[in-house]
Amino acid sequence: MSTSGREAALKRLRIVGYIEGISFLVLLLIAMPLKYFANQPDAVRHVGSAHGALWIIYLVVLVLAWQATKWPFKTAFLGGLASVLPLGPWWFESYLKRTGQG
DSSP states (O other): OOHHHHHHHHHHHHHHHHHHHHHHHHIIIIIHHHHHHSOOTHHHHHHHHHHHHHHHHHHHHHHHHHHHHTOOHHHHHHHHHHTTSTTHHHHHHHHHHHTTOO
16 A cells, blocks of 8 residues: 555544544543433443444554554554553554554
8 A cells, every 4th residue: 555545544543543532531431420420321321332333433444554554463453452441542553653653
């Protein structure tokens, strides 16, 4: 793939990663406390559904970026692992920059 295609794939991954990461933080820091401390379970239902959809989109974009960049499996695996950790997408972006892969 061309350099511009690689850069576009990385840009998409960065944008989707930020959005997915924010949705995870909103779920953990706002929706879950509302459910358990304010008796509002709908917060988790709605935010959780949105976050789940964004997580799937992130994984699809990660696979596309993996194909476009020709990363080793370890890098793609770390990107997937980062998706289930709070602040994971930001850590993964930092990892890519530190290792010269992003």
